[in-house]
Amino acid sequence: MRILIVGGTGLISSELAALASERGDSLTLVNRGNSPVAPPPEGAEVIHADATDAAAMRAALRGRQLRGERFDAVVQCVAFTPEHVAEDAETFARLTDQYVLVATGASYRTAERFQLLTEQTGQENLYWEYARLKQAAEQVLRDSTGLPWTIVRPAHTYGPSKIPAYTGNSRHPWTIVDRMRRGADIVIPGDGTSLWTVTHARDVAAGILGLLGNADAIGAAVHITSDEALTWTGLYREIARAAGLSDEQFEAQTVCVPSDALVAASPSQAGSIYGDKMHSAVYDTSRIAALVPGWSARIPFDEGVAEAISWFEARPDRQTVDENANAMFDRLGAIYRRALADARV
Numbered sequence: 001m002r003i004l005i006v007g008g009t010g011l012i013s014s015e016l017a018a019l020a021s022e023r024g025d026s027l028t029l030v031n032r033g034n035s036p037v038a039p040p041p042e043g044a045e046v047i048h049a050d051a052t053d054a055a056a057m058r059a060a061l062r063g064r065q066l067r068g069e070r071f072d073a074v075v076q077c078v079a080f081t082p083e084h085v086a087e088d089a090e091t092f093a094r095l096t097d098q099y100v101l102v103a104t105g106a107s108y109r110t111a112e113r114f115q116l117l118t119e120q121t122g123q124e125n126l127y128w129e130y131a132r133l134k135q136a137a138e139q140v141l142r143d144s145t146g147l148p149w150t151i152v153r154p155a156h157t158y159g160p161s162k163i164p165a166y167t168g169n170s171r172h173p174w175t176i177v178d179r180m181r182r183g184a185d186i187v188i189p190g191d192g193t194s195l196w197t198v199t200h201a202r203d204v205a206a207g208i209l210g211l212l213g214n215a216d217a218i219g220a221a222v223h224i225t226s227d228e229a230l231t232w233t234g235l236y237r238e239i240a241r242a243a244g245l246s247d248e249q250f251e252a253q254t255v256c257v258p259s260d261a262l263v264a265a266s267p268s269q270a271g272s273i274y275g276d277k278m279h280s281a282v283y284d285t286s287r288i289a290a291l292v293p294g295w296s297a298r299i300p301f302d303e304g305v306a307e308a309i310s311w312f313e314a315r316p317d318r319q320t321v322d323e324n325a326n327a328m329f330d331r332l333g334a335i336y337r338r339a340l341a342d343a344r345v
Contacts, residue, residue: 185333210292
């Protein structure tokens with residue numbers, strides 16, 4: 001296939017580029033060329049352009065359009081607003097047979113009782129603008145004409161360059177491992193029993209690749225997640241084990257802190273926590289399995305997180321930590337350990 005990936009060097013898109021290259025597809029990437037996560041696969045054509053600038057994108061692709069060239073699929077990994085997708089609908093209408101938007105599972109409406117999330121689950125996020133904008137971007141495609149589209153909704157995705165956590169870990173993923181190894185408090189959200197689904201980026205990418213050129217995927221929204229749902233305690237325990245901690249060390253270092261306190265200490269995380277992570281998220285993956293026969297999320301979390309830690313260990317310059325997050329966790333850990341001590345009779 002002839003595939004264009006808008007992005008191609010991020011968490012999911014780099015894995016997609018690698019899999020497409022291994023399959024022998026003709027691959028073109030559009031990005032700024034400054035990502036430290038992964039270099040483009042050998043043989044891929046790279047167009048350096050600002051993918052958020054519609055005029056720059058059209059200028060970069062004008063020659064192909066004039067020659068009547070088309071891509072079998074365009075995968076958009078870096079569109080975060082409906083305005084961006086509306087520009088894409090105009091840019092790619094005459095350039096591709098399938099436009100794939102990477103959206104988000106965070107757009108699903110949360111509920112006060114357990115429910116298995118399906119693609120028919122209503123979309124509404126009252127707290128997180130990121131999820132609302134992605135949902136609005138989806139609607140642009142539904143309202144468009146002349147652009148065959150597919151929507152994919154990953155959820156919490158991790159991989160070699162990303163170690164997942166509840167909060168305080170996004171920009172500097174090594175922070176949680178550093179805290180674990182030096183004996184600092186491991187802050188567990190709530191009471192640690194809420195169920196959460198994390199998926200390796202390679203599994204997400206394999207699902208996306210299987211949707212490309214798939215006529216049954218046109219006009220469909222598909223979430224791509226693992227079937228492995230862990231409690232937050234279980235998730236952090238697997239990180240700790242991969243980091244070399246014993247279960248006894250892990251238990252001694254953990255302290256449970258409610259979401260309200262985490263938001264009070266870091267108000268910028270209110271959307272991500274109240275609109276997403278404080279709720280259980282378990283997904284029905286039957287649609288992606290039906291559309292891509294043979295696909296399944298094959299990387300269990302214990303193996304995937306061990307791979308991620310090894311990626312960071314390979315280069316000390318990757319092992320940066322978030323000192324603001326460290327200070328927050330230290331403060332909250334001390335407050336709640338003191339409260340527990342005061343509560344004892």
